[in-house]
Amino acid sequence: MTRKKVKLAYIANDSARKATFKKRKKGLMKKMSELSTLCDIKACAIIYSPYDSQPEVWPSPAGVQHVLSKFRDLSEMQQTKKMMNQESFLRQRITKANEQLKKQCKENREKEMTQVMYQNLSGEFGLQNLMNMADLNDLGYMIDMNLKDINKRVESLAKVGSHDNSQGSPAADQPEANSTGSQQFINLQENIGFGMGGDEMMNPFASDGHNNGVYWSNGPFFP
């Protein structure tokens, strides 16, 4: 006689299904018990039967309750964990938003200084509107950067003119920093009484922690 391997699908035949259910439930309970005995572990199983109003449980209703309470506690812990995850997620978002804010402040500051600079260039020397040293320092930095760029372009053009070479890049970097522009900037810094005390230049708009409060004003866009 050939007993074909049973197909793992819903058993349509009612009696066959019930028979299988009873056999397998029994087997399952036995295996539960064995596992618990062999390995000394806590476990429980609940099987709802369409043939009985009461669910089949293992090891016992009380035991099930005991395991369930544990599970519930654990579940709560997991929920707490999840909440923690969400919290850290929000923290990340806050950090990102803060970084964006800092960046925006830097941009605002640059535009502010540029505006002041152009106002002064256009004839109105309203330096009395710059209220503090930080503002003056930032303005000096901006001017220096612009002068540097202008000098670079000038040198580049002069080089092109002397070598009759018409294809030099207008903004090519000069390896030597002791140009007139840099000197001008240092002079400017000294003129307004705010040298760095060395030859190291510092970008006051950078927000990487190197500005110890000196280069940042509390302008209208600063938090």
Add this chain to the structure above:
Amino acid sequence: MTRKKVKLAYIANDSARKATFKKRKKGLMKKMSELSTLCDIKACAIIYSPYDSQPEVWPSPAGVQHVLSKFRDLSEMQQTKKMMNQESFLRQRITKANEQLKKQCKENREKEMTQVMYQNLSGEFGLQNLMNMADLNDLGYMIDMNLKDINKRVESLAKVGSHDNSQGSPAADQPEANSTGSQQFINLQENIGFGMGGDEMMNPFASDGHNNGVYWSNGPFFP
């Protein structure tokens, strides 16, 4: 090679126990899944593993939660059922206590009437202390019972004397009720104006529902 049948007991060897646990847990989960598929039943299993902080569950944490909520509801129903059982238990106790109370009231009433009777027999005819018909009726019943008993004893003694038979029971019942005692009682009842309207005698102290409020006074021991 002979692989001996495994002893169903705790596996002392750590690695062997762990291996067995993993294998059997896997098998158990598979069987769970198969049973659920074959018979379309709801079930869940929770296995706490000493090798993992999270318990192994089937079919899924969410599925387990679903089954658990059902189980909890059922458990509550059982608790309610238990409470109902306890309630009916308490009802039984109340019923018993009420029966004891009634019995005690009857005894008190009898003693009360007996006391009145002896007071009257000792010369003081203080019938004015008896306030109502019920009291008088009860007193009459008591007197009748006593007279009945006395007459029985008298007849018994007379019979013994006439037949020279010395072993008659003193309180033997007489089949014929039309004795002098009964007649006396009826006369007494008629004297105080309270006949039953028939030849059926009724024990006013009985508490089996036949006393329709006529034979019970609201004495000091009555609830």
Add this chain to the structure above:
DNA sequence: TCGTCTATTTATAACGA
């Protein structure tokens, strides 16, 4: 419907890499 009985499938203990 229920338990009992095999043929067969499935699970797994022990072992080895």
Add this chain to the structure above:
DNA sequence: TTCGTTATAAATAGACG
């Protein structure tokens, strides 16, 4: 330890009474 592998035990599908 963790995979296979294999011999054996255990489970069980289907038949029968």
